[in-house]
Amino acid sequence: MEFFANIFTNIKALHKPFNDRLDQKVVNHHFRDALGVKRNNKALTPSQIQYRIFAYLPSWVNVLMRIRNYLVAFFGFEVAQEGVNPKTEELSIGDKAGFLTITEKYNDEIISFAEDKHMMFYLSVALNENDIIVSTLVNQKTLIGRIYVNAILPFHYVIARTVISNAIKAGRI
Template sequence: MMINLFSAIQSIKVPADDALISKAVHPFFRDALQTKVSQVQLSPSQLQYAIFHYLPNWVNGLMNLRNKLVGIFGFKVNQGNLIPQSDELMVGDQAGFLTVIEKSHTEIISYAEDKHMAFYLSIKKQANTVIVSSLVNQKTLLGRIYVNAILPFHYFIARIVINNAIKANRI
């Protein structure tokens, strides 16, 4: 019998109405995770902060290792975490290595790009749920290899940080 460690988090079909849909350029990777929120008053920016401001130390350690390994290949490594500096981000603000490029009352989009790929993160609020979605446009063969190599880590880490926010009642 398999135990589902992340039963409160569902992998869902990529939303057809979010802001990322127009940013996808083939080849790309796209995923979306959804969970209920108990803190329904939080804005998308505050939800992003509540999820990503509290990364486990081992995740930060993995990001530092990643930076050392891939920096020589031209991947962006200047600030290896996703930790936002504020709970109410504005367009142009930094959220770790990402920059906020769009913001509405229902969604916030952050972005980073290097010569191998363009990465987008969407936090979309819908009533009592939040959808955390990522899009990676892979520009080069090395970008495609990298994305495929990190997918198991992405799968696990995304669910861990969302699950930690749920357990701590931050979202």
């Protein structure tokens, strides 16, 4: 992963504590990570930042998600609907953003959630004075959930950094 760290120099992997509200949601077997980037536009809300990062997935990510959805449907995983993008940058509780539903919204953080029989997935976009912190939490309920998370970690590593880096390069965040 050292190779990718040299590519994504504007993104820093953070170490605990991540200073978000997801730590309150951790249970038993889980995966947790967070990425930080410099906060250049302090006028943007967490909602706008989430939209500006994740509503612009590269086509190769969409292809990988279609393949993933086809493969995991056999194991009882939730399969994301394609093309579910919010109509506005200012998301509200209950809005769908891809496969996630907005469940909590604060001035400094927005939390999205998805669940199936194998795991609970959370995404947080939080702000502090100087940084944007994008973090994930996956609570794994079953052995299949744990195997799945370990299998997709390399993809998660590259995709998360790619979409954040693309948003930075495009001037969206």
